[in-house]
Amino acid sequence: MIVLSKRLMSKRVFGACLFLFAFAITTPAAAIEIKRVVSPGGIEAWLVEDHKVPIIALEWAFEGAGASDPKGKEGLANLAARTLDEGAGPYDSQAFAARLQDNAIALGYDAGRDGFGGSLRTLSDRRDEAFELTRLSLAEPRFDAEAVERMRAAVLSSLRRDQADPNYVGRRLFYSTAYPGHPYGDEIRGTLESLPTITPDDLRGFVKDGFGRDRLVVAAAGDISPEDLGRALDHVFGGLPATSANAAIPDIEPKGLGETLVATRPTAQTVMLMGQTGLKRADPDWYAATVMNYVLGGGGFGSRLMEEVREKRGLSYGVYSYLIPMEHSALVMAGGNTVNAKAGQALDIMRQEWKRMADEGVTEEELADAKTYLTGSFPLQLSSTQAIAGILLQVKRDELGIDYLDRRDAFINGVTQADVQRVAKRLLDPNRLLTVLVGRPEGVTATRTIDGGS
C-alpha cells in the first residue's frame, strides 16, 4: 500500500469590487488533501479522506469504453449502462434493486463519448454491501432478457420523447452534420432502428471487452481510510481482466463548417446552435481559451453574448458559449433561443461577437475579471462528497497530475491578453461556423432546409 499526499486548494486572489471595506472574516488556510492510494493488487485511486460525514463516494471510468458502438449497434454502451444495475450474481433485477434501496446505496453507470463511467454513494456503515454489489454489477451482470427489454423500451421511449424537444433536435442535427460516419455523430442512446438489434450477448461482449484494469481510473472521497479503500479497490475491481479490447477511434475535424441548416418546426421560438473546431484539453492554449470563452459567453450574466443579446435587446432568455474538448475532436460552441421573428438579428449579433473577439481579444479588465472568477469559483464545486470524488476523477482522467488543483490558479493567472488574442484568432471564424436553427427563423439565409428536422 502506497499513500502519497498532496495539499490542495489555494487562497484566493482578491478581486476588484465596487465596495471598499474591510473583510470581517478572514480565510483560514483551507486545504483539501488528496492521497494517492495504491491497493495491494496494484489498483490506483485518488482519495480525499473526510470523516466528518458518514458517507463514501466512489467514482470510476473505463477510458475508451463506450466511445464507439459497432455500426448497427448504436446505443450498446448506453444500454449496458442502464442494465448493469438491473441484476447481478445471485440477484435478479428486483432483488438487486431492493438490496441497493434498502441500504440507501446509489449505484449507477453512464456511457460517455470517451469513456464509461460508474458512480457509487453509500453510507459508511453499509460500505461492505455497497462494494460487493458494485463488484457483482461489474463482474457478474446478468443482462436477463426481461431487464434488457425493459431498459430498451425505456430508452426508446426517451428517444421518442425528445423528438418533441427542439433543443434536442438541434443538438442531434449539429452532431450528425459535424461528425458524419464517426461515433461522435451518433446518438449515444442509439436509434429506433439500432436498439432492437442489441442482444444480451452484445451487452456481455461489451463488458468483457471494455472493462479492463488497463483502462480503469478511480477516485474516492469521504469516510474511508486509505487502507480500507485499498482493500475495497481490490475487492471491487481486482477480478476484472487486466486488459481491455476497445476499438480504436479515429480523430476527426468537424464537418459542415460554414453551413447554416434550418430544421423547420412549428414552434414559437428558434433554437440556435453554432460551433466550429475548438481545442483539446491537453492543448497548451487551453487556459487562454477558457478565459476567452468565459468573456465571450461562458460566464452567464456579464458575458458579451448575454450583454448584447439578452441585457441590451431582450432577444433571448439564455445565450451562451462553451468549449467541448473530446479525445478525438474538439468544438467551441454557442447557442441560445429567440423568438422566430428575431432569429436573424440574434444570429447576426452572435456572429459579430465572434468576430469582435477574434479581432480584438479581451480587455485588461475582462481578463482580470475572468481570472478572479475562474480561480475563485473553483472551491464552490467541492460541494458534496460525491462532487469531490467526481472532480478528482476528472483531473485524473485528463492526466493533469495529483497536484493539479494546486497549480490550476497559476495556469489561469498566467494567461495574458496576447494569449487570448492568439487563441481567439485561431479558433473563432464567423464564416466557418456550422449553424443549426430549429423553428421558423426569420431573417436567416439557410444553405439547407430540413423539413421536420429529425
Next chain:
Amino acid sequence: MHSRPLCSQREAHAPQRPHRSPPWKRPWRRLAAAGVLAFALAGAVPAATPAFAAEKGVFFPETFTLSNGMQVVLVTNQRVPVVTHMVWYKVGAADEPRGVSGIAHFLEHLMFKGTEEVPPGAFSRIVAKNGGRDNAFTSWDYTAYFQNVARDRLELVMKMEADRMSNLRLTDQLVYPERDVIIEERRQRIENEPADRIGEQVNATLYVHHPYGTPIIGWPQEMATLTREEAESFYKSWYAPNNAVLVVSGDVTAEELKPLAEKYYGGIPTRPVPERVRVQEPPISAARRVILRDDEVRQPSIRRNWLAPSYRTDKEGYAYPLQVLSEIMSGGPTSRLYRSLVVDQRIATSAWLGYSPSSWDMTSLAAGASPAPGVTMEKLEAALEADIRTLVEKGVTEEEVTTAKKRMLAEAAYARDSLTGPAQTLGAAIATGQSIDDVENWPVRIDAVTADQVNAAARAVLGQTNHVTGLLLPLQDKGS
C-alpha cells in the same frame, strides 16, 4: 430541464438519462443555473445520523431574529471555505394581484437592475468577479436570491443583497427589454415544450379559483402588459426585512454571522407587509380531462392530479403519511407503480407518483406514466387506475410502510452532505409556514407513520373523484 451549460465543458456533452422526474412545482429562476440547485420532491430532504435512526435533527441549524424582525437561519458546514447566502421573501406568484400574473417573477429579474450603489447588471458581475455564482428563483409562495461565494466574500454579498432590499431603482429603459426576456423565457420553457404545456394546462384546470392555477411565469397576454409601476408596487408591498428570511449555509459560525447580519440587514426599517390573502378553492365535484395533441409529440404520456393538503393546511395529519405513500408507490425500481406497470404488466416505460407538502395553501398529489410501444393510452390509463383503486381499497401493508420508512430515513443521511441543499430546504419550509422545528423533526414524524395512517391518507386523497387527467398525445393516434 433545458441544456444550458454555464461554465461546464464536459457536462454539456453528457448523455441525458432517460429517467425523468415529474414536472413538479418547478420554481422559476432568473436564469436556469446548471445544476446549482436540485429541488427534491419531498419538501424536506432530511438527514439523520446515525444512518437509519429516527432521531430529531436534520440540519442542526441555529436561528436568531434581528431587531427589525428579519429571521436568520444558519447551517454551519466547514468542509470547504465557501458559503451559500440566501434571502427568501415570503411572497410569490400566488400573491400577485389579479390581472398582473408574472409580476413576482418579473420583479425577481428586475432585482438585478440596480441601485444607486450597484449599477444595472453589476450585481452578478461583482459576484462573478469575486469568484462567486448568483441567481434567483420564484415559486408560488416565495422568491429567493442566492450567492455561492468563498467565505471571505460573505460580507460583500450581504451588503449588496441588503442594499437591494430597499434601494432598487428602476427605469423604463431597464424594465422593458427585461420584459422581452421573460417572454422569451416563457417561450423557451413552456411554449416550445409540449410536456410543459400540458403541465401548465393541468394545473390551470386543477385549481379552479386559487392562484396556484396561474403559471408562476404568468399568462402571456398579461406578461406583455406588465409595467414598471406594477413591479415597484409589488416590491414596496412585500420586500421588507420582516417579510424576509436570511439563510446561510457553509463555513461560517453564528458568532461571525450575527454582527454582519445586524450591520447590513438589521438597519433596514420594519415596514407593514400585507397579509397573505388567498382565495380558497370551491368544492369541485367533476373529474376533468385535459388533452394536448401536438404534431411534435412522439411519446405520449398520462398524468393525473388530485388536490392534497400541504404541511400548513394539513388538519387530518396526512402530510407525513402521504410522503410514505409516495415512497411505497414510486420510490425506485421496487416500488408498486414501477413494478406493476413497467416490470410485471410491461405496459409502461415509466411510472411515477409525487407529492410535495411544502406549500402555503393546499397542494396536489400526482401520478403518471408513459406507455410501452403498442400499448394504447386507454389501456395504460385503465391499468394506472386499477393500481390506484387497489391501493385505495386494499391499502398498504405494515411491511411496506416499515421498508419505505427505513429507506426514507437512510436517504435522509445524505441531505446534510451538501452546501445548498440545507439552505434550500429550510428556506422553502419557513416561507411556506413551517418552523425549523418541523424540519428538524422530519425523521421522527416519518418514523411515527403507521400503515393505518397511510391508508387513511390514500383513501382521502386518491379516493377523490374530482381529479384532473392530462393526456399528451400525438396529433394523430397512430396504431391505437
